[in-house]
Amino acid sequence: MTTNAVPMSQWPSEHRYTIPVAPGPETVTVTIDGRAAQIPRGELLIKAAQDHGTYIPRFCWHERLKPVGMCRMCLVEIEGMRGLQISCATPVADGMVVHTTSDAVTTAQDGILEFLLINHPLDCPVCDRGGECPLQDQTLAFGPGESRFVEEKRHFEKPVPISDLVMLDRERCIQCGRCTRFADEVAGDPLIDFGGRGGSTEVITYLDEPFHSSFSGNTVQICPVGALTARPYRFRARPWDLASTETSCGACAVACRGSLESTSNRLVRLLGVDSEPVNQGWLCDKGRYGLDWVHSDARLRQPMVRRAGELVESSWPDALDAAAAAIRNTLDTHGPNGIAVLGGSRGVNEDAYLWARLAKGVLGTDHVDAQLGDGLPADVVLGMPRATIPDLDRAKAIVLLAPDLKEELPVLYLRVRRAAHDLGVPLVDVAVRDHGLTPYATAVLRHAPGDPGAAAGVVADALVGRPGRTKVGKAIVDATDGRDGPVVVILGRTSVAEHPDAIVHAASRLTGLPQVRFLSALANPNVHGALDLGLTPGFLPGRVSLDAGRDHFTKAWGAVPDAVGRDAAGILRAAATGEIAALVLVGCDPLAECPDRNLARAALEQADTVIAVSAFMDTAAFGATVVLPPTVWGEQSATTTNLEGRVVRLGRRVTPDGSTLESWRIPAELAARLGSDFDLETVDEVQDEIARVAPAFAGVDASLLRRARDGVVLPLADHADEVTFGRAGAGPGPSWEPILPVPEVVGDDDRSPSTSASDSPSAAVPAPTPPVPLHRWDAPPDAPSVPPLDAYALRLVAGHALYGADAIVAATPALASLTHEPTLGLNARDRDRLGVHDGDRVRITTARGSVDLAVRTDAQTPPGTAWIVANAAGPGAPDLIDLTSPVTELRVETIS
C-alpha cells in the first residue's frame, strides 16, 4: 500500500496523507437496506448511502472534512462483519450488504443520543440552533423520549467569546471536532483544539491567542449543536421565521455561493452553499457577516440634487432630469470627450453593461474605467488564457503573482491551500513579502518591489525543466517533474505602490509555457463583469476591442466611440486639468479607492459636474452635483461575474427601504432622457440583450443562468460541458450540512428545470460561437525600467486588508471593530537602523506626499521595504503613491 492511493476513509489523524480528488471511476455494487446501488470504489459508506437516498444520522462526519469517527452516531450493520461499523470511516466494498435500520442499529443510535444528551443542557428555547438543530432533529427521529440520567450535568461558564465573531458554549458542545478539524484542515488556522479529556473534553483556544481566523464563521455553520454561535446573529431570529434565497456573496470577486436569509425584511444570515467549482461550502467572515450595511442608517434612500450649493433630497424624476441635463450640458460645451465614467467594479453585470452602452453607444465617450488605478490592464485581463478555480486542483503547478489571497480573496486562498497542502500541487510563491500562502509553497522567490521579472523568468525556465543554478529552480523542477495539467498563474496586483507594468511584464514571461492559464486575482466584487461588459477604455462588451467590435456594435447600438479613451489615471489627470468636465462615479469613491489620493482629489475638485451613483454619502458623493442611490446586494436580482469569468445569479431577499432604483435602471433612465430608449423592462431582458450582443456572453441568457447550478463560465463555447443543471443531492441540507445549490424555479417559465428535458446534469448545452473573435493578449516584449534601489530609502509595498475601509466593513458594526489603524510595517533590521521602536510615530515622505504613522515590526516584510495597508481609513498609503511612477520610494523621519 502506498500512501498516495489511500482512500478518504483511511486518513489517520495525520495531515501528511494525500487526498484523492474523487473516488475512482470503477464502481462496486453495494446493497443498502435492500436496494442495490453502483458506487465508486473507495467511497465512504455514509456518503454512498446519502447519494442513494439513505440518510445515515451523523454528527462528526462532514463531507468536506476528514472522517474522525468520534460521535459513533453513524453505526450500521454490515453483513459478515462483527459488531456495528461506523459508516463514516468504512469504504464500500463489492457485494457489501448494509442495514441502516436494523434493531441493533436503532438501539445503538438511541444509546448514542442518550449519551450525548446526558450532559447537554437542553436549553433549546434560548438556543440559536433551536429549530434547526441536528441534535434536536436526530433525537426526535432516532433518540430516546426521556433521560434516565439523574446526576448533575457538566457545567461550564457560558457562553465565552473565542473571537470577536464567535461565542462558545461548552455545555452545549457534543465534542464532534468539526470546528477544530475545520480550523486545522481547511482554514489552516489551528487556533482551536480540544483541551482536557474524557467527560471534561472542551474546545479551547490557546493562551493569549483567540480564534482570529478569517474563516471562523464556518465553524458556526457546521456546528451540529448551538455550541458555537455567531455574535452578529445571536438572538436575532428563530430559524422558522427565516426566509432564504440562493445567491452569491458580494464581498469579493470569488462570488461564493450562499443562502441569504432574512426575517422581517432584514438580512440576518448568509450560509455557505456547497458549490464544488467555487467555494465548496465555505465563506469568509467578511462575506458571511457583511450584511448589516444593507440596512445601515447611513444608506442613502432618496436621490439628492445640489441646489444653491447644498445637496437636497429630491424625487427620482427630478434627480434623473438634473443628471441628464448636466450631461447634456457637458456634451454641448465639451463634446463626448468631456465626459468620463469611473467605477462599476462593485456593481452587477446588468448595470455595467448599461453604463457601457450609455457611455459608448449614447454619449460617445470611451473615457470609461471600472478600475481606479488599482487593477490590471484590461488588455491583459480580457485577453489572457483563463483558468477556472477547479483547474487549481489538477494543475501541474500554481504560480502566485498576486497579493495576499488570504486577505484579498479569502475563499480562493482556501482552494489554493487545499491544492498545495492536501492535493500535492506544487505552489510557486513569487512575491515581495511573505503572506498567507507562503507556508504551503514548494518554492519561494522574493524580489524587490517593482521588479518581479527576473523571478518570473526563473519560474518560467524551471517549469519547462530548466532549473538553472538556483535552489528554487531545482525545487520547482523536482516538484513538477512528471506532473501533467495546466500551469495556473494567479495574477493580480502584488502591490498598488508599483506600476502594473511590472507584474504584467512578469506574467508575460510565463505566457510561453505549455498549457498556461491565468486566474485573475483582482478583488473587487464585479470587476471582471465590469471589464467583460466594456467598462474599460478600448473595449466593448463581451471581451472585444473597440476596433474588432466596431461594426457589430454599431449595428446593435447605433454608434461607438471613434478612438480609444483614457484609463482611470488619464481620466483623473484630464479632470484635474479641466479637459474632462463631467465625471460619472458608478459606485466608487476615488478618494478611498484610487491608490493616488492627491490625483483623485484634484480631479474631483476641478470637475464641473460629478454625478455619483452611490449607496452611501461617501466623500465623492459629498461633493457631487447629483447623487443617485441604487438598490444593493440582497435587494435586487441580477448577475455577477467572478474571477474565473463565471456568471452567477444574485438573489433578491429584502425589499429596499426608502426610494432607491434598481442599479441597472439608472443608466437606462438616463439614456431615455438623453434620447435613446433602451426598451428594457426587466432584468431578464437585460441579460438576454447581453447574451445577444456581447460576444463573450453568447448563449448565456436569462434562461440558462436560471438553470445552471454553478453559473456559467465565459465564453460558453469553451465551457459548455461544465454547466450542470438540477441539484446534486437529495435536497437542501440543514445549515450544519453542506447546503447544496438549488436552482430557482420560476413557475411561468416553461423551460424551468422541473419540466425540462435538460434536467439531467449531463444535458448538452448549445455552445454558440461568438459573432466577433474575442480579444487575445499579446504579451509585450519589453521590460519596464525599474529605477535602481536607493540605499537610503525604503521601497513601499501596499496591499489590501480583508477588513478595510470599504462600505461593507464600515457600515457593518460587527466588522467595523475588526479594522486596524494603518501602521508602517518594517523589518526589524530597518527598524533598528532607523532607531525607532514599535508604536513610535514617524513621518513618511515620498515624492507625492507625506503622512504620519506608527511603526510596527513586521517579520513578513523584507529589509529595504516598507508595508502599509492600502485600504485603511484615514491618511495612509494612497497619500504617498504616484500612479505614474514605477515604484514608490519613501523616507522615514522621527517626529517628537
Place this chain on the structure above:
Amino acid sequence: MTDASGKGGPTETLMVTKFLRARPQDSWTIDAARRHNNAYQTLDKAFAMEPDAVVQAVSDSVLRGKGGAGFGTGQKWSFLPKDVFPRYLCVNADEGEPCTFKDHMLLERDPHQLIEGIVVAAFAIRTDLAFVYVRGEFALAADRLGQAIRDAYDAGFLGKNILGSGFDLDLVLHRGAGCYIAGDETGLLSSLEGERAMPRIKPPFPAAQGVYAAPTIVNNVETISTVPHIIRRGAKWYNAMGENRSTGTRIFSVSGHVERPGNYEVELAKTSFRDLIEGLAGGVRDGHTLKFFIPGGASSPWLMPQHLDAPLDMDYVQGELKSMLGSGAVMVFDDTTDPLQVAWRLGKFFEHESCGKCTPCREGSGWIAKVLYRMANGQGRSDDLDLLLSFGNNIVPGLNAPFAQTTICALGPSTMSPVVSLNRWFRDEIIERMRADETRRAGLAVTPA
C-alpha cells in the same frame, strides 16, 4: 527450581526475570549484563539469519503480545506490507493498567535485555529506526533505559553497522506525558507524533500505516524482552513451555490482600491461579478469606474463589471464564472488601482516563462512575444495577466477554467490566443492599422533626 511458597505446586519459571533476580545490585548496567548475562550475544546469531527467518522463528514460538490483547507477535510482524519503507518499530512502555508493574521492572532492572530484543526485532522487520515510548511517570526507568541506550551505542550494539553486520539501528527514547490511553497502540502513535493521545480508526492498522503514516510495529516491553530468548534457544524450546496457544512464560503482577505481592514469572497454562495467588504470593493475608480477584488488569472481568484452579491459559480464561489474562495484573480482594467501592474506584479511573473521542466512552464512563458512587455511598436505588447494564449495553453490545464495542478502542468496553462483574457475582447482594438503602432513606425522610 525451588518452591518459593512452600505450599507446593508449580513454581516460577524464570526467563526474562532471571537475570534481574540474580543480580539486584547492578543488573541494569551494561557491564553486569554483558559479564553475567551474555547480553547482546544473540545478535550475531540473529544477524546470521535471514530477517524472514527471525520472523518465522517468532511465529513458530507462538509468542503472543504480553501487553494485554495477546495478539500473535510473529503474525503481527508478517502483516507489514512488502517493500514499503520507511517503517518503524515502536515499543510500548506506557504501562498504565492499574496494578500492572511488570514492564517498569524490566525497564529499570534489565534494560539491555529490552534493547537486545529491539535490535533483533528491528532486524527481523527490517527497520533502522525504533522508538521506546516510556510512560511519563517512569522516572527511574527512563533514566536507566536512557543510560542503557547510550551505553549500547558506545558498545556498538546500536548505531551504524552493528557488530559489522551492515545493519543500522537508531533507538529513540520518548517519554509520555501521563495518559492511560497512550497505551493503546494507535493512541501511542498519535502521542508519539505530538498529537493528543487519541486512538485512531482502524483500519488502517499500524502495520499498514502507523507513526508518520508509515508501516509500524508496536510491541510490549515484555514481548520484545522475550524475543532474544526465543532466538537464542529456539522456538521449540519456547513453545515447549505452556500448552496450546499459551506458550512460554508470563510475568504476573500480584497485588492486593496477599502476603507477598510482587511480580512472578510463571509458565503459562501449567500454572493455576491458585499456584500464583496461594503459592507464590503467599495467599490471602492471615485471618481472611478470598472474596474475588481480578485476573488481568482493571479491564478484565472479575473471578471468584471457585476459579482458583483454572490454568493461566489465555484462551481458557477468555473462552471458559469470560474474562482475560490481559496485562497480567492479578488483584486479590479479601472478605473485608466492598465490591461496590472497588467497582466505583475502577469506574472513576476509566472516567478519568477516557480520552474523550468516542461518545459512548466519554459520556458513559462518567455516568457509570457517578451511579456507582451513589450506590457505594448509600444513595443507590434498587434498579441502578439494571440501569447501568441497560445503558452499558450501548458501550458493550451484548455485555458478554469477549466484549464487543461501539468505540474505537478497548477503553470503552473496559468501563463496563466492573459493572458486568458486579452483576455476575454480586447481583442479589447488591440489590438487597440498595433496597435497604432505599428503605433507610425513606425512613429518614418521613421521620417527624
